[in-house]
Amino acid sequence: MENEAGTAGESVLSCANCGKPASLQCPKCLELKLPREDASFCTQDCFKASWASHKKVHLRANLAAAAPSEQVQDGWLYCLKKGQARTSELPYYDWSGTLRPHRISTMRSVPFTIERPDWANDGIPKVEPSSDLQNIVEIKTPEQIERMRETCRIAREVLDAAARVIRPGITTDEIDKVVHDATIAAGGYPSPLNYHFFPKSCCTSVNEVICHGIPDARKLEDGDIVNVDVTVYYKGVHGDLNETYFVGQVDDVSQKLVRCTYECLEKAISIVKPGVRFREVGEVINRHASMSGFSVVKSYCGHGIGELFHCAPNIPHYGRNKAVGMMKAGQTFTIEPMINAGVWRDRLWPDGWTAVTADGKRSAQFEHTLLVTETGVEVLTARLPSSPNVFPWLDS
Numbered sequence: 459m460e461n462e463a464g465t466a467g468e469s470v471l472s473c474a475n476c477g478k479p480a481s482l483q484c485p486k487c488l489e490l491k492l493p494r495e496d497a498s499f500c501t502q503d504c505f506k507a508s509w510a511s512h513k514k515v516h517l518r519a520n521l522a523a524a525a526p527s528e529q530v531q532d533g534w535l536y537c538l539k540k541g542q543a544r545t546s547e548l549p550y551y552d553w554s555g556t557l558r559p560h561r562i563s564t565m566r567s568v569p570f571t572i573e574r575p576d577w578a579n580d581g582i583p584k585v586e587p588s589s590d591l592q593n594i595v596e597i598k599t600p601e602q603i604e605r606m607r608e609t610c611r612i613a614r615e616v617l618d619a620a621a622r623v624i625r626p627g628i629t630t631d632e633i634d635k636v637v638h639d640a641t642i643a644a645g646g647y648p649s650p651l652n653y654h655f656f657p658k659s660c661c662t663s664v665n666e667v668i669c670h671g672i673p674d675a676r677k678l679e680d681g682d683i684v685n686v687d688v689t690v691y692y693k694g695v696h697g698d699l700n701e702t703y704f705v706g707q708v709d710d711v712s713q714k715l716v717r718c719t720y721e722c723l724e725k726a727i728s729i730v731k732p733g734v735r736f737r738e739v740g741e742v743i744n745r746h747a748s749m750s751g752f753s754v755v756k757s758y759c760g761h762g763i764g765e766l767f768h769c770a771p772n773i774p775h776y777g778r779n780k781a782v783g784m785m786k787a788g789q790t791f792t793i794e795p796m797i798n799a800g801v802w803r804d805r806l807w808p809d810g811w812t813a814v815t816a817d818g819k820r821s822a823q824f825e826h827t828l829l830v831t832e833t834g835v836e837v838l839t840a841r842l843p844s845s846p847n848v849f850p851w852l853d854s
Contacts, residue, residue, distance in 0.1 A: 471498040475508040484512065510582050533564035537672055540810035541581070541655035549808035555666035555818030559809060560674040563631055565657050566638045574647050575691050575767070581655040583767070591769040595762060597788035602695065602764060603829060606790055609646070610697035610827050610838035613690040616640045617699055618845045620660070620688065626680040626706045630662035633686060634673035641690055649689035649696050649767055656811060661687035661700075668755055668796050668804050668813040668821040680706030683716060685823045689767065696767050698792050699839035700825040703848055711799060712820055717851055718750040719797040719822040722775075726793045730785060730828055730835035736771050737781040743795045744777030753802035755821070757813065760792045763827055776802070787832045794825030 471494060473480040480498035482505065487497030499505040505512075535544035536559060548558065568574065577583045586592075598606065619640040620633050638659035641648045648659035656672075663671035663685040664678070671685075678684060687700035702716050722743045729742055739760070747754050760773030771783050775795040800819030807814060815821050829836040847853070 473500040473504050474498055474512065475504040476500060478504075480504075510580055534561035534675060536560075537562050537657060537674075537809040537811075539655075541652075541657040541672075551808050553818075554805055554814050554816055557665050557667065557814070558676075559672070559807060559812065560676040562657060562672055562674045565652065566635070566659060568642060568647055568651070572642065572645065572647050573691070573694070575649065575653075577653050578647065578651070581652045583653065586766045586768065589766060589769060591762065591764075591766055593770055595770045595783060595786070595789055595791075596764060597786060598764060598790055598829075599788075603788070603790075605693045605695045606697065606764060606827070606829065606838055609690055609692040609695050610699070611842075612641075612644045612646055612692055613688050613697035613699055613827075614839050614842060614845070616644070616646075616690060617686060617688040617701060617839075618842070620686045621701065621703060621846050621848055624678065624684065624686075624703045624705060624848075626682075627677050629675055629677050630664065630671070630673040630684070631658075631675055633662055633684075634658045634660055637686070637688055641688075644690070644692070646690040646692035649691045649698070650687075653767065660689075661685070663687070663812075663821070663823070665820050666815045666818050668798070668815060669758055669823060670811045670813055672809060672811055678705045681708055681712075682706075683708060683712050683820060683822060687823075687825065691767075695765055696763050697839060698763055698767075698825065698827050700794065700823055702822040702824060712822075714750065715752060715797060715799050715820060716822045717849075718747060718752055719795060720824050720849065720851070722746050722795045722797060723793060723824040723826065726775075726795065727826065727828065727835060727837060730793075730830060732785055732787050732830060732832065734785045735781070736773050736783050736785065737779050739793055740774045740776045740779040740781070743775045747795070747797050748777075753798045753800065755796035755798060755802055755804060757804050758794075758796060760794050760825075762789070762791045764790050785830045787830050789830045790827060790838070792825055792827050794823060796821055796823045 478500040480500045482499045484497040651659045658673045662673045682705040685702040689698040754776040762769040798821045800817040803816040827838045
């Protein structure tokens with residue numbers, strides 16, 4: 459830190475962290491010739507406390523200097539480093555399939571009147587990582603459960619809004635805008651937005667993308683499949699669900715894959731009740747997927763949810779897993795099997811988020827948020843009478 463005491467006649471700068479009078483300046487900001495008002499601190503401790511969010515100022519300045527001016531103004535760049543960096547060039551990578559990342563737009567804004575999770579401003583969850591609920595499965599109170607019901611219904615309505623616009627020619631960024639706007643209109647915050655720096659309001663996973671695909675400028679093509687994963691934060695709790703949709707006319711193998719994945723989730727939900735071990739979920743899913751000739755992803759699992767986005771329990775979807783614990787009334791968690799047409803192994807794109815199949819073959823996923831009741835299960839994100847009829851097997 460550099461000491462720059464104000465001279466006579468200069469206004470006293472305020473600390474960017476606590477608001478007290480400040481005489482210290484961030485040396486990197488001075489080097490980049492950034493405004494002093496956002497680079498002033500009263501002590502080294504204040505500077506260190508705000509470093510996680512303050513360093514993003516340097517990132518934005520470096521991006522503006524490195525990229526062509528018309529691209530900066532337009533805001534569309536490729537994503538790197540889990541959302542913490544951008545580049546104007548397509549990254550080099552040994553792609554496993556035919557899909558490629560496209561440029562992404564700037565992060566969408568959320569009105570200040572909307573209640574936000576603690577990562578909304580700086581991308582860093584504070585409560586979640588060190589919470590006792592990472593090791594203890596919470597039994598929700600009736601009041602918490604009622605908030606979960608309300609939030610999960612909003613999440614379902616948001617996902618349904620996205621489902622209605624899916625067609626050849628629409629970009630996944632346009633789907634993200636629908637999700638973002640519908641969430642805000644309902645008074646919620648799109649939970650993925652800036653979560654560990656994720657740059658968008660939902661995940662859109664196309665073809666060989668298993669999960670965590672970033673909405674971008676690519677137009678959906680006839681024959682694609684696309685998963686849309688929505689999570690809404692409302693009244694202090696999260697509601698999470700996803701579905702995989704057909705884009706136009708889809709080949710027989712993809713149709714079989716998507717239907718099998720849907721059935722895997724339904725069969726898993728059917729065993730949920732007090733006294734069932736969490737590891738049994740994976741046995742049910744693995745059995746059905748294997749009988750259909752498909753494989754189950756092992757790197758990602760279902761999770762507890764409520765006032766935290768992700769917490770205990772972890773619920774693997776594959777067989778012979780070592781998940782600990784037993785279901786009890788009042789628990790809320792997700793089941794979200796990811797089923798691959800080829801091998802189960804996955805790889806990660808240079809953006810640090812997008813997980814794809816190792817062999818480039820397609821993957822599908824479905825997810826619900828569930829409540830264990832005294833007698834069984836309540837699907838909090840269940841389809842509504844108003845939900846679009848996009849799955850042909852539901853008519854049979």
